[in-house]
Amino acid sequence: MNRATPIADPTAPLARRNPVAKLAAAGVLALALVISLDPVGPAVALAAELAAVPFFGLRYRALGRRTWPLLVGVAGMLFSLVLFAADREHIVASALALALRLLAVALPGVIVFATTDPTDLADALVQNARVSPRFAIGTLAAWRLVPLMGEEWRLIGQARRARGIDPGRDPLARLRLLASASFTLLVGAIRRGTRLATAMDARGFDSGVPRTTARVQRFGAADTALVAGAAVLAAAALTLSVLTGYFNPLFS
Amino acid sequence: MSTVRLRGFGHRHPGRRRWAVRGVDLDIAHGERVALLGPSGAGKSTLLAALAGLLPPEAGDREGTVEIDGRDPREARDRVGIVFQDPQSQLVMERAGDDVAFGLENRGTPPDDIPRLVAAALDRVGFPYPPLRATSALSGGEQQRLALAGALVHGPGLLLLDEPTANLDPPGARLVREVLAAVGDTTQIVVEHRIAELTGQLDRIVVLEPGGGIRADGPPEKVFAEHGDALAADGVWVPGLPLPAHPAAGPPGEELLRAELLGFRPVFTGLHTTVRAAEALAVVGPNGAGKSTLARLLGGLLAPTDGRVAATAALAGPDADRPPHRWRARALAARIGSVFQNPAHQFVTARVRDELTLGAADPARADDLLVRLRLDALAGANPHTLSGGEQRRLSVATALAAAPRLLVLDEPTFGQDRRTWSELVALLAALRDEGHGVVAVTHDDAFRSALGARALRLGAREPAEAAR
Numbered sequence: 001m002n003r004a005t006p007i008a009d010p011t012a013p014l015a016r017r018n019p020v021a022k023l024a025a026a027g028v029l030a031l032a033l034v035i036s037l038d039p040v041g042p043a044v045a046l047a048a049e050l051a052a053v054p055f056f057g058l059r060y061r062a063l064g065r066r067t068w069p070l071l072v073g074v075a076g077m078l079f080s081l082v083l084f085a086a087d088r089e090h091i092v093a094s095a096l097a098l099a100l101r102l103l104a105v106a107l108p109g110v111i112v113f114a115t116t117d118p119t120d121l122a123d124a125l126v127q128n129a130r131v132s133p134r135f136a137i138g139t140l141a142a143w144r145l146v147p148l149m150g151e152e153w154r155l156i157g158q159a160r161r162a163r164g165i166d167p168g169r170d171p172l173a174r175l176r177l178l179a180s181a182s183f184t185l186l187v188g189a190i191r192r193g194t195r196l197a198t199a200m201d202a203r204g205f206d207s208g209v210p211r212t213t214a215r216v217q218r219f220g221a222a223d224t225a226l227v228a229g230a231a232v233l234a235a236a237a238l239t240l241s242v243l244t245g246y247f248n249p250l251f252s
Numbered sequence: 253m254s255t256v257r258l259r260g261f262g263h264r265h266p267g268r269r270r271w272a273v274r275g276v277d278l279d280i281a282h283g284e285r286v287a288l289l290g291p292s293g294a295g296k297s298t299l300l301a302a303l304a305g306l307l308p309p310e311a312g313d314r315e316g317t318v319e320i321d322g323r324d325p326r327e328a329r330d331r332v333g334i335v336f337q338d339p340q341s342q343l344v345m346e347r348a349g350d351d352v353a354f355g356l357e358n359r360g361t362p363p364d365d366i367p368r369l370v371a372a373a374l375d376r377v378g379f380p381y382p383p384l385r386a387t388s389a390l391s392g393g394e395q396q397r398l399a400l401a402g403a404l405v406h407g408p409g410l411l412l413l414d415e416p417t418a419n420l421d422p423p424g425a426r427l428v429r430e431v432l433a434a435v436g437d438t439t440q441i442v443v444e445h446r447i448a449e450l451t452g453q454l455d456r457i458v459v460l461e462p463g464g465g466i467r468a469d470g471p472p473e474k475v476f477a478e479h480g481d482a483l484a485a486d487g488v489w490v491p492g493l494p495l496p497a498h499p500a501a502g503p504p505g506e507e508l509l510r511a512e513l514l515g516f517r518p519v520f521t522g523l524h525t526t527v528r529a530a531e532a533l534a535v536v537g538p539n540g541a542g543k544s545t546l547a548r549l550l551g552g553l554l555a556p557t558d559g560r561v562a563a564t565a566a567l568a569g570p571d572a573d574r575p576p577h578r579w580r581a582r583a584l585a586a587r588i589g590s591v592f593q594n595p596a597h598q599f600v601t602a603r604v605r606d607e608l609t610l611g612a613a614d615p616a617r618a619d620d621l622l623v624r625l626r627l628d629a630l631a632g633a634n635p636h637t638l639s640g641g642e643q644r645r646l647s648v649a650t651a652l653a654a655a656p657r658l659l660v661l662d663e664p665t666f667g668q669d670r671r672t673w674s675e676l677v678a679l680l681a682a683l684r685d686e687g688h689g690v691v692a693v694t695h696d697d698a699f700r701s702a703l704g705a706r707a708l709r710l711g712a713r714e715p716a717e718a719a720r
Contacts, residue, residue: 117346119350141344144343144344144387145341155594158592162651164582164585164611165581165610166581168580184600187636192338195336198336199334199342200344201306202304202334203333203354203402203403204330205354205358207358207360209359210360211357213357214363214367
């Protein structure tokens with residue numbers, strides 16, 4: 001299954017928000033959090049983000065399943081930084097700050113994709129953010145082919161075994177096999193993509209006529225409120241870090 | 253409904269010496285249903301692409317004229333709908349209704365009109381689900397019906413069909429043919445190998461000559477009566493011509509492989525069967541029953557979740573105490589050859605001959621196989637550039653290169669023309685009579701009866717298991 005398939009209850013108050021509003025809110029937070037290198041701002045933001053999770057119709061457990069690679073990555077980074085640092089006391093604080101920042105920046109993105117239908121996202125990007133339909137709808141169509149590639153990859157591996165090719169323990173042979181299987185996958189993906197593009201043009205995608213939309217995405221007061229809320233949260237996080245004296249600008 | 257008019261039409265793809273299609277004069281009247289036939293390489297698909305306005309004149313060389321309702325096809329796009337072979341790569345959206353709406357949005361249809369038109373198009377093709385149905389949850393035949401709805405939704409006068417049933421199992425192909433028979437108000441031009449089932453709903457057959465021009469043109473009965481044998485030799489599935497039969501020369505031989513309570517959850521469980529030398533075994537059953545999965549289990553490419561696949565000493569020698577999926581790949585290839593549904597998955601080198609020497613015990617066998625499968629003239633070509641029939645023959649040859657005793661094939665005759673089909677059946681029959689075991693997953697009843705193969709029928713997936 002795709003890591004970007006929605007897993008949330010779509011009727012939850014914040015899950016229903018316009019996808020562009022959700023993206024903008026995540027963007028505002030991310031921007032505010034990269035400004036400073038301190039631990040306070042990210043901690044505040046992360047706490048607020050976690051508190052907002054139920055309003056997106058997400059269960060913490062489902063969110064945990066979705067984010068475990070991220071959590072493992074952050075834990076690994078934390079562990080290696082602390083383990084291999086020369087100046088251990090100093091590094092623990094910065095490593096913690098870094099981990100908090102990573103989580104606080106990544107979590108909104110995870111929430112957006114876990115609560116947003118890809119079709120709605122593409123529609124909203126075209127209608128509310130004036131993204132070119134050729135890009136948004138084209139990407140959406142290509143996205144549909146991604147799960148097929150997983151199955152394709154398994155088949156290619158099996159077909160190679162059937163041909164008597166296995167790399168055994170030789171790492172160089174492994175690498176060569178990986179490269180040649182990737183090439184086969186790429187050839188197949190390009191062929192399929194070309195066919196899809198032809199089929200889309202045959203249905204008038206390249207007609208040049210201004211496109212209409214069957215599904216209307218509205219950007220209402222509640223959507224504005226979501227972005228404003230994110231901005232307020234970002235401001236509060238930054239203010240707190242300045243007031244507590246931890247503020248440490250990225251470019252100083 | 254639309255009219256089509258071609259005068260001295262020709263097109264040559266960029267960088268090619270040969271014209272893909274040339275010297276075609278053709279008039280197709282309002283509402284005619286026409287099949288375009290001809291051997292592979294005669295330019296059928298190129299002609300359809302030109303009619304669909306998908307061949308810009310700057311992409312290659314152009315001769316003569318092509319007109320739809322008196323206009324250039326690229327300006328007549330809104331008069332034309334086209335459906336291609338592969339359902340996976342022509343559906344654009346996640347949900348069925350959205351996909352049908354795609355063509356309307358592109359043409360600037362007012363949003364208020366879209367739901368009504370989408371509903372009408374879905375109704376026209378007998379789509380049995382609500383518009384919110386996920387396109388990925390549809391069978392191949394249902395996806396192709398949906399593609400038809402997408403091609404018909406703007407009310408085209410001309411419907412083009414490029415092998416619309418070639419990728420489908422027989423029930424799926426039937427779904428598509430039913431729609432084509434029921435769709436009125438359009439001129440239809442179809443390219444299809446398996447023409448026999450369509451003949452009843454055609455007005456006219458046009459046969460393209462590979463060198464250029466048109467070889468035959470007329471009502472189906474007349475064309476088949478006058479040119480049937482020549483067409484069959486070129487690979488066209490001429491209706492009513494008998495197919496070759498290759499019953500086994502002798503009784504089945506020793507046991508090679510045994511499935512004991514074999515299962516791969518959640519697809520199937522509890523399967524018993526034996527695979528013998530000098531016998532052909534056809535694995536049949538509906539889509540989703542696990543036929544391809546069984547082929548990979550028997551081929552030693554997949555570890556079962558339940559039960560086991562046991563090889564006899566006759567097949568595996570010293571390895572008989574271990575299941576095939578644990579054998580080293582080289583040993584596996586020398587005992588069980590697998591042929592995949594998509595030949596391209598199996599190609600690992602850049603030259604046809606290298607594909608065969610890669611697995612072959614001695615180079616003489618590679619040359620022998622090249623000749624036997626009529627690939628000797630293509631020995632230096634890149635496998636990925638071969639035609640569909642050539643790729644199929646090469647994929648069988650690669651599985652034979654290491655001289656395995658058992659051959660496992662997944663839908664070997666899928667989408668093949670009559671000529672390749674006949675060659676494959678003859679080859680597999682000969683291998684069987686030489687003492688090889690042959691296992692083939694197939695939807696093709698004609699293939700099974702031509703080999704006189706024993707049938708192993710897999711049932712439909714049980715709901716309780718499918719839900720898991």
